[in-house]
Amino acid sequence: MVELRHSGSSLGSRASSSPMKRDEDASPLIFNDHVLRDDDDDHPRHSFRDRYRSFWSQIYSFFPFLNDDPRFSQHSSRISLLLLVFIAVAGLISFFSILQRLNSPYLCKKDGIVLHCPRVKENPSLWENPVSATTSWKPCAERHDGGMSDLPPENETSGYIFIHAEGGLNQQRIAICNAVAVAKIMNATLILPVLKQDQIWKDQTKFEDIFDVDHFIDYLKDDVRIVRDIPGWFTDKSELFTSIRRTVKNIPKYAPAQFYIDNVLPRVKEKKIMALKPFVDRLGYDNVPPEINRLRCRVNYHALKFLPEIEQMANLLVSRMTNRTGSPNPYMALHLRFEKGMVGLSFCDFVGTREEKAKMAEYRQKEWPRRYKNGSHLWQLALQKRKEGRCPLEPGEVAVILRAMGYPKETQIYVASGQVYGGQNRMAPLRNMFPNL
Secondary structure, eight states, X not given: OHHHHHHHHHHXXXXXXXXXXXXXXXXXXXXXXXXHOSSOTTHHHHHHHHHHHHHHHHHHHHOGGGOOOTTSOHHHHHHHHHHHHHHHHHHHHHHHHHHHXXXXXXXXXXXXXXXXXXXXXXXXXXXXXXXXXXXXXXXXOSOOTTOOOOOOOGGGSSOEXXXXXXXXXXXXXXXXXXXHHHHHHHTOEEEOOEEOOOTTTOOOOOHHHHBOHHHHHHHTTTTOOEESSOOTTOOOHHHHHHOGGGEEOOOOTTXXXXXXXXXXXXXXXXXXXXXXXXXXSOSOSTTSOHHHHHHHHHIIIIIOOBOHHHHHHHHHHHHHHHXXXXXXXXXXEEOOOOBHHHHHHHTOOOSOOHHHHHHHHHHHHHHOHHHHTTSTTHHHHHHHHHHTTOSOOOHHHHHHHHHHHTOOTTOEEEEOSSOBTTHHHHHHHHHHHOSOO
């Protein structure tokens, strides 16, 4: 107790000393004792003065050139000046960075289902060709008139091949180009491909309903021999679609040209007529001769010509879109690829109601039972595919990407696709960000 009292009296004597003395002998204990004393009338004034003096002493320690004390060297003043310049530059950079973010096209505020996006000035080069050299490119795959055909007579070819072109129109075009190329590789006669009715599109359109058959055959007459139908001497035409003996099924995806020469050509020579199925992506690009790739280009861009009535309708649509936007204003045709079949085949998970998810599960189980199995593994598969970026983009995600690329909300967009899965609710974010849809 004696020691405690002695400490208290000692502290009290220190606290009552002059302010200068208190600064020199300052310690936490001294400060606390001084603060707790109620009978010291000068405490508020001294406390404020101490804090004021402490604040400026810290400022002077960081920026010595503000102090007139000659003890500070010229070197320290230069360092402090550089520090001030650095802080000012950093502040300017931060300011412009924040300003740029506020004007970013993808920073939108959501009000219910409505997205309010900042107004962005359209970049003049947004609609220009990113590669200026392409304007001077010239086609090199077109047919050269007057050339000599090296095709043998029809009865001297290796045989006949037949394919079903599956999928949508784009996949069907690829299959037709590959079929012509394979016929050239094997020196075989190609039977006019059949556009197979897709399980999703349910489209019964035939080759001759879309493309000009006469032009197709005539344009390729110096490259590949093509006939409209199965030869008359082959009596049982249904056998070509059903018989295993008449079908080649072991063709890998993106097969090289040599695979057809080694594995398919002998069977074509033996049976004279063979069906190749499935025929989706069954010919590679990097493992075939350059002239075969040029032939594929020739088929796609020259031989496959739409019927006149289809071209007229296309020209009418383009004319309407151009007239609506005006000559100086371009427009965008956007294929969302978010139909029910594409969503189902992706086996990805998308935001939706429980009822919507249950119906999609039933649809997948019906259309792809082998992949669906019991459905227990699909959630993990959906997460993995989403992580790897292998899921179709929802309309709202497409809208965010377009705004991030710099397309303003006034952009004229024409949706070129089938019925969007989810209907108007799924289209709402895209329509809100681009009203001219």
